[in-house]
Amino acid sequence: MRIPRLWGAVLLICLTCAGCDTTSNLGPLSPEELDALNKSVEASPTLQAGEKIRITVFGEDRLSGEYEIDPAGYVSLPLAGNVKASGLSKPQLEQALAKKFRSEYLRDPKVTVDVASFRPFFIFGEVARPGKYPFESGLNAITATTLAGGSTYRASRTKILIQHSGEAGFHEYSLAPNVPVLPGDLIKVPERFF
Template sequence: MADLEPGDRRSAEGHGYRRKAAVGLFALAALSLAGCASTNIPTASVIEANTGVEQGYTISSGDKIRVTVFDEENLTGDYQVGLAGDVQLPLIGRIVAAGETSTTLAEMIATMLRDGSYVLSPRVAVEVAQHRPFFILGEVKTPGEYVYASNMTLEQAVAKAGGFTPRADKGVVILRRQTWSTPRKVRLDGETLLVSPGDTILVQEAFF
């Protein structure tokens, strides 16, 4: 496994987002203490888990987005998506960004600028400047919060956390994903699991 890169770990922007993430992280950790009760956790295959990631990225709280309004420097900048999923933009004010793709959000902003007579023919582009972090805990050497990178795999996520401990069960993880209503147990079966921004991953102890 690769060494932990300096500066790779970071704090999520905003204390509110940190508290929300921490609640999810410790709630998931509690599942590992439930013993046999963990057998009641729904299961998902790697294919099922990867489908949501491959279908395209949607913006959510904790992301930082870059809005570019061409030829309008004062309307261009980076904006943090808040806990409620909204952003505060110049002239337009507060709009909901969560659940939108970069393309649909750009179209929404352009429409509001045009309909509000702020810009005659606005050309807008939106990109994710910084993804929300992911969390990994349990049987890894350095559990915690880490910066997400595009197309990240579970193997890469574990590497960021310093690798598995000798006690780790490398064949299954419990995954809490923001688009799922409940955590799910994912059996790896030698397949590559994709990580999504905001994921909380629990590596359990193997029982021999």
């Protein structure tokens, strides 16, 4: 079957444009989904690529220090080499490091892991100062907007769009203090309809 040239060109344009929309809206979250998101924020967070962690090996100053988790999710430590950190909680990484040090070099290592700095979040759209901002614990949709200089006069007063790390598009949230912001989030403050 032969497709006429005009329809072939239209099909090519549609397929090309379908992959271009990086701000697709996945729609609003249900109350159950918002509740699950808030519970996941309260749970022990997992470490992610781009975060800087502080590792302390008691009695071993040469092994202690701040290390960044690389884009592949690994942290490179002296004597231990590359250790998978992304996707693990702090206690899980502590156990993995203690096991690695114990099997190679130390008798009974005591290891603690703390997050020195989280991945930044990004905010754009109808805000006074769009850009990259450092993540702080307890951030929500309203405080993130405030950090970016507040909304412009054209901004929606009732909704905000957020894409959490690993999501394919933006979800719509009500602009409220119960909407958490997570490390690495993309936040879009949409224009309101007059």
